[in-house]
Amino acid sequence: xxxxxxxxxxxxxxxxxxxxxxxxxxxxxxxxxxxxxxxxxxxxxxxxxxxxxxxxxxxxxxxxxxxxxxxxxxxxxxxxxxxxxxxxxxxxxxxxxxxxxxxxxxxxxxxxxxx
Amino acid sequence: xxxxxxxxxxxxxxxxxxxxxxxxxxxxxxxxxxxxxxxxxxxxxxxxxxxxxxxxxxxxxxxxxxxxxxxxxxxxxxxxxxxxxxxxxxxxxxxxxxxxxxxxxxxxxxxxxxx
Numbered sequence: 001x002x003x004x005x006x007x008x009x010x011x012x013x014x015x016x017x018x019x020x021x022x023x024x025x026x027x028x029x030x031x032x033x034x035x036x037x038x039x040x041x042x043x044x045x046x047x048x049x050x051x052x053x054x055x056x057x058x059x060x061x062x063x064x065x066x067x068x069x070x071x072x073x074x075x076x077x078x079x080x081x082x083x084x085x086x087x088x089x090x091x092x093x094x095x096x097x098x099x100x101x102x103x104x105x106x107x108x109x110x111x112x113x114x115x
Numbered sequence: 116x117x118x119x120x121x122x123x124x125x126x127x128x129x130x131x132x133x134x135x136x137x138x139x140x141x142x143x144x145x146x147x148x149x150x151x152x153x154x155x156x157x158x159x160x161x162x163x164x165x166x167x168x169x170x171x172x173x174x175x176x177x178x179x180x181x182x183x184x185x186x187x188x189x190x191x192x193x194x195x196x197x198x199x200x201x202x203x204x205x206x207x208x209x210x211x212x213x214x215x216x217x218x219x220x221x222x223x224x225x226x227x228x229x230x
Contacts, residue, residue, distance in 0.1 A: 006157075009155070032213055032214055032215055032217075034218055034219075036219075036221075041223075041224075042223060042224075043119075043205060043221035043222055043223045043224055044158075044205070044207075044219070044221040045221075046218045046219075046220075049215060049218050050215075051214075051215035052215075090157065090158065092219075094212075094213025094214060094217070095213055096212070096213055100171060101146070101163065101165055101171075101212040101213050102160055102163065102173065102174075102213065103148065103160065103207075103209075103213055103219055104160070105150075105157045105158040105159075106157055107155060107156060107157035108157050108158075
């Protein structure tokens with residue numbers, strides 16, 4: 001069955017430090033991969049997406065993600081975190097399987113940024 | 116402005132009293148979906164629709180109904196709400212279902228409390 005795992009429930013970093021949020025997926029075919037961010041009281045906003053091609057993809061707000069097929073991972077990174085990046089981050093897979101069409105989300109990673 | 120609109124934002128009700136949460140999108144998207152978000156569980160898909168009159172169960176459909184009579188609207192119906200349906204609900208849409216160029220666009224959420 002398809003699934004998405006985000007191993008870190010909470011991450012705390014200092015402002016200006018680098019960030020990496022982990023995402024592992026389970027999917028039989030090449031997946032459609034997405035990262036979303038949810039600010040408090042808001043809906044989810046798309047940060048970036050991947051399907052094929054260059055395995056390092058750039059997104060909005062200075063975020064990037066790297067696809068590693070051998071590790072079934074799609075980790076999100078940012079070189080220098082800003083206080084406004086404090087939010088919850090969700091990794092998702094777009095899955096088509098046996099006539100079903102689903103977007104499957106991980107459980108999320110809540111990011112806290114220290115001033 | 117392209118958007119997914121959910122109403123109401125907040126809803127408090129009692130066990131067994133039927134309710135409907137509305138969702139409308141103005142982007143002519145074919146795919147629409149409902150999710151519930153619970154702490155530690157991430158977003159779980161309730162129902163989705165690939166087009167008018169085409170709906171299918173997600174991962175947690177019990178206790179919910181949906182309909183897709185028009186392309187833009189996808190209401191979520193709780194015929195007899197129970198306290199375990201207390202949650203944050205999101206409606207989302209995408210141009211054509213899971214694919215690279217079809218990420219989900221989210222509404223701002225409906226926080227439902229069932230007492």
